[in-house]
Amino acid sequence: MAKNKTTETENNVDDFISAFVEDETKRKDSYELIKIMQEVTGFEPKMWGPSIIGFGSYHYKYDSGHEGDAPLAAFSPRKAAISLYVYSPSDEKEEKEELLSKLGKHKASKGCLYVKKLADIDVExxxxxISLSIENTKKLYPSN
Structure with missing residues (x-):
């Protein structure tokens, strides 16, 4: 079985932001997202892999037998956009769609939101x- 690439590391979050995030707005947004995610999750930021800032963790195991650990909430300040890792199961589709319609300027994929800057979205x-994502993840993987 392949080893997960995205695991919690001992790398320093501030060092990562200083070295990786060149855009001043994105750097400020990264620190604001750290505050937001700390507030919502109650966890300190940790680096996951080389470029993901995660908060808390859970253990998952798929029917295929693949298992591992992942952050409960996370983001990565990538060059093109900030990637927000927000899990949302399909049975919550209406609620997810309603929230997405109120979020503001973003792009979405199955488990990720992409925003250019926090000023483009409704932080509340x-x-x-984020809170619903954590709630849903804990329901799906209750061993945490």
Whole structure:
């Protein structure tokens, strides 16, 4: 079985932001997201892999037998956009769609939101989405 690439590391979050995030707005948004995610999750930021800032963790195991650990909430300040890792199961589709419609300027994929800058979105809606994401993840993987 392949080893997960994205695991918690001992790398320093501030060092990562200083070295990796060149855009001043994205750097400020990264620190604001750290505050937001700390507030919502109650966890300190940790580096996951080389470029993901995660908060808390859970253990997952798929029917295929693949298992591992992942952060409960996370983001990565990538060059093109900030990637927000927000899990949302399909049975919550209406609620997810309603929240996405209120979020503001973003792009979405199955488990990720992409925003250019925090000023483009409603931070209170983001907080609700993070909270629901954690709630749903804990229901799906209750051993945590």
């Amino acid at each position: 809606i983001l907080k609700k989405m």
